[in-house]
Amino acid sequence: MGPHSLSDPEQWVNQHGDYLFRCALLRMRDPRLAEDVVQETLLAALQGRDRFAGESSERSWLVGILKHKVIDHFRKNSREGPSEDVERLINEQDQSFHGRGGWKRDTTGPKEWTEDPGIILERKEFWDVLKRCVSELPPRMAHVFSLREIDDLSSEEICKALNITATNLWVMLHRARMHLRRCLEINCMGLKAS
Numbered sequence: 001m002g003p004h005s006l007s008d009p010e011q012w013v014n015q016h017g018d019y020l021f022r023c024a025l026l027r028m029r030d031p032r033l034a035e036d037v038v039q040e041t042l043l044a045a046l047q048g049r050d051r052f053a054g055e056s057s058e059r060s061w062l063v064g065i066l067k068h069k070v071i072d073h074f075r076k077n078s079r080e081g082p083s084e085d086v087e088r089l090i091n092e093q094d095q096s097f098h099g100r101g102g103w104k105r106d107t108t109g110p111k112e113w114t115e116d117p118g119i120i121l122e123r124k125e126f127w128d129v130l131k132r133c134v135s136e137l138p139p140r141m142a143h144v145f146s147l148r149e150i151d152d153l154s155s156e157e158i159c160k161a162l163n164i165t166a167t168n169l170w171v172m173l174h175r176a177r178m179h180l181r182r183c184l185e186i187n188c189m190g191l192k193a194s
Helices: 009-028 031-047 058-076 084-094 117-121 124-135 139-150 155-162 166-187
Strands: none
Touching: 009 031, 009 058, 009 139, 031 058, 058 139, 058 155, 124 139, 124 166, 139 155, 139 166, 155 166
16 A cells, blocks of 8 residues: 555545544543644644655544644643542542551452443443543543553653653552443443442
């Protein structure tokens, strides 16, 4: 397959705008911020179109720029202090420890899926519940989760981008995964909170 070429930049919004917005919204969780990031992406692409090597499709190139713009946004806002949502999740997680600071054993582990996970993942309802569960995470925790699990950035890249320690990263990822696990168990697999 030969090298790709760029279309007329005036057509980028029509051809790729909705897709870029959905990608940005998934990561930013705020329509206004998502719009801003898409605009910054398109402006950067317009200014840097002479650096397009044609090794990927135009859309892939634009998504790559978008990912960098999202990381830049997170980096700028990485000094965010704890919010009520973070405190609430910390309090929920504190229930996982004994008074002496040791882990309480969760002997139940993740609840068993009553159906084939592959079938569940194909359902729109599952993705709607997952999206809702992620939206309940505090913004910074959701951003870390998104960078790791959606954008597949390495721990080192996330720590550098957000100016956090590896320990802080792993704590936030653990808390996000625990919350998502419980939220999915309750809302998607029909289990009652215990």
